[in-house]
Amino acid sequence: MSSTLIRLVEPSDGPALADLLARDRQLRARLLPARPAEFYTPEGQASVIASLLASHGEGLAWPGVVVTDGSVIGQIGISSILRGPFQKGYLGYWVSSAHEGQGHTSRAVALALRIAEDELRLHRVEAHTQLENLASQAILRKHGFSPWGIAHEHFYADGAWHDEMFWERKMSAPMRPPSHGTGPRD
Numbered sequence: 271m272s273s274t275l276i277r278l279v280e281p282s283d284g285p286a287l288a289d290l291l292a293r294d295r296q297l298r299a300r301l302l303p304a305r306p307a308e309f310y311t312p313e314g315q316a317s318v319i320a321s322l323l324a325s326h327g328e329g330l331a332w333p334g335v336v337v338t339d340g341s342v343i344g345q346i347g348i349s350s351i352l353r354g355p356f357q358k359g360y361l362g363y364w365v366s367s368a369h370e371g372q373g374h375t376s377r378a379v380a381l382a383l384r385i386a387e388d389e390l391r392l393h394r395v396e397a398h399t400q401l402e403n404l405a406s407q408a409i410l411r412k413h414g415f416s417p418w419g420i421a422h423e424h425f426y427a428d429g430a431w432h433d434e435m436f437w438e439r440k441m442s443a444p445m446r447p448p449s450h451g452t453g454p455r456d
Contacts (some may be wrong), residue, residue: 273338284316345362358393
């Protein structure tokens with residue numbers, strides 16, 4: 271069994287991510303929003319990574335990659351981090367089709383949840399899945415997420431609006447919001 275690690279995305283990850291995304295582009299068309307052709311190039315990914323790292327620098331996200339045997343095989347991140355009375359973030363992830371079914375996604379989610387709790391000190395983590403994405407739903411259930419609703423026609427991809435299931439997980443450490451401020455680092 272290969273090991274699974276996650277780490278903060280780096281500018282040098284652009285070519286690997288572009289290659290993985292380009293290979294799985296048609297396979298994932300229903301799950302992902304339409305993107306310009308440049309998105310699937312190393313230059314396009316360099317721009318995306320720069321934006322993700324800027325959000326990280328502002329305390330709004332933790333953008334990571336999934337790594338096995340020294341190779342990047344996907345992405346995982348916690349985005350849209352809200353502080354103040356919320357103390358929550360949104361979990362998103364994908365692993366290349368060549369690495370699906372090997373446990374990498376589940377192990378990456380477990381590692382990201384540790385970061386959410388220990389490093390980001392979040393009280394709550396949320397996620398969304400399309401109704402048909404049973405594999406992702408099983409991973410979320412395995413890691414303590416519960417479904418809490420369905421948003422009809424919530425996500426536009428592959429030329430149509432799709433329903434999505436909303437998921438939530440309260441983190442185990444009791445978190446108290448700060449008594450002042452509403453900024454991203456408060």
